[in-house]
Amino acid sequence: MKEFSRKRLRTIIAAAIAVLFSCAAVARAQSASPLSPTSPTYREVTDETGRTVRIPQPVNRIVSLAPSLTETVYALGLQDHLVGDTEYCDYPPEAQKKTKVGDTINPSLEQIAVLHPDLVLVTKGLNRLETVHGLENIGISSYATDPHTVNEIASSSKKLADVLGAPDAGASIAIEMEHHLADLQQHLASSPPKRVLFVVWHQPLISVGKHTFIADALRLAGAVSIVDSDQDWPHVSLEEVARLQPDFLVFASTHSDTAPATVEMLATLPGWNIVDAVNNHHIAVISDAVNRPAPRIISAIEDLARQLHPDAFVKKLEKEKDRNEKATPVPVQPPPSPLAFLSSAPQHNEAIPGGCACAR
């Protein structure tokens, strides 16, 4: 052991450290080379989480990291600028053909970087702060939305449209949404709200808290959630549901054909027979648009309102048919929507000018 002296060892360690540091220095010098050779103009905006974001102008290349944001981009007619989205972005169907950058929780930063986005869109409720920090550290701007009510979805879409350079489209979408909601409130004015349980997941049973936009959507559809939690996605015990006995259970489903079968299965699950709404088949199934803070949520709200308060819509049904002559009614979906972006049928026409013409 003697031939290996400590002094010698220290020299080696010092040399090793020196070599490593010089390697790092070389790497750093190389990484100092400019990311983008041209220096475009920037605009500073504050996003909905309060961050100040520098956004290159104009925004020509967008990556969306949430299905709701993808929908909003399409609704604004900016789909040609959308260069990438996530594996969950399935609406409108064309969105599935965009380049995928991974899922919402753990997207591939590499994949995002090669798309050279001017701006990456994120939403606080779905994406992770780490993703935003990661993008920041590689010099990619990101803009975060954080709507908590349906009205905020409208204003958020409007603000996003402004950031993306389509303020007119944003303004008309917000007006459309308000118009539809006002119309709905007229229908529901004389109907007392139904007490409902919104089922996010049934095993374990998860519902929505009062600060979520879904709870607000329920309120606008003439319903009130029996769950009054501060948490966004509270676990609820079946006992509590049995104690509160909701009038209706509300499910959101992507495939409206298969949903009833799943709902039928509920009655056979142990414990669920203590819920009266299950035994009485008081179950409403609406489109999963209700889970996405995008303009299309209005169609899900209208659908739910019709299922919960069928009487409120009977009288005016004929009138509405006259009014909506132009719109093509979708056979399965009860509310024929006059709006291009609200209808669940795929739209190939130019979204905004065409879609809003009839409302103005």
Next chain:
Amino acid sequence: MRPLTLRRLLLQCTVLLAILFGVVIVAIKFGAVPVSLYALGRDMWGVLFHQRSGISTDYVLIIQNIRLPRILLGIIVGASLSVAGTSFQALLRNPLADPYVLGVSSGAGLGAILALIAEPHLNLSPMLAALLTPLGAFIGAAATITAVYFLGRRDGQIDGNTLLLGGVITGSFISAIIMFLMSTLSGNLRGLSFWLMGELSTPLQKSIYWFLGIGFFAAAGAIYTTASDLNLLLAGEKEAMHLGVDVPRVRLVVYIAASFLTGLAVSVSGAIGYVGLIVPHVMRLIFGSDHRTLLPTAALGGAIAVVFADTLARTVVAPSELAVGAVTAVVGAPLFIYLLRRRLA
């Protein structure tokens, strides 16, 4: 124990460095976005010899800004965890000791989370705020290893099985606290559930890499100065004391340094398990249990293991990513069981 020569140590390290280099090349090559090494080499050549101002192609952007920082992080994290594992194994005279198994990683995670919770209320400068998480992780790691150490003592001596049990129980207790914190405090903590599985996907600020590098060399260097003492400690604390080892001092230095290394690794990458267990074992099998060779070879081996595991994590389900901790656990947990059974037999 064979006498140690400088030549042998250098040879071993060179071989491992060559392997590490190979793994780094593989890690640069594979990922969600395909990269051509030939085209990369051609561009680098162009920059070096024709004074081109910069490399502007896509994949270079990716390599410079995403993959290389990530590989560098993997190297530091792997080396830290592996050196920490080696030290714990020597100090506790238990070949199954590892920051993850002993609950030290969970403790560091809890410390980091508490630091994240406290940070907005403290009004710190950005530089201090960035250091708060590693500091919290270090304190958490140090507190946990102290607790586990006392749990593992029986009649004044460390008892191997009691120690392991103590570590596992402490770890699950701390995980429960973390779960509780995450479900009561919603918001930004939600993202941590993935981080707790161990991940390297988030590029960090440049200054953090410097902090990590310097921190690693300082702590690993401190442990290395006790390498000969650790060899003697293998015979037992009393025996080492009779042979002239200042046992309390060695214990203090190594505990602090190893906790620091664990905290360092956990604060940037979450709990990546089993690296500190498997790598030292493999290195011991190949190069023998002299800590003067074991510590540097384990550091390099840990770097190789984590960079390789992370490359798998990035590519298996691309463009999405797995947690690197899931990859190391899939390989590490069965090996742990094998080692445990062999020891009992």
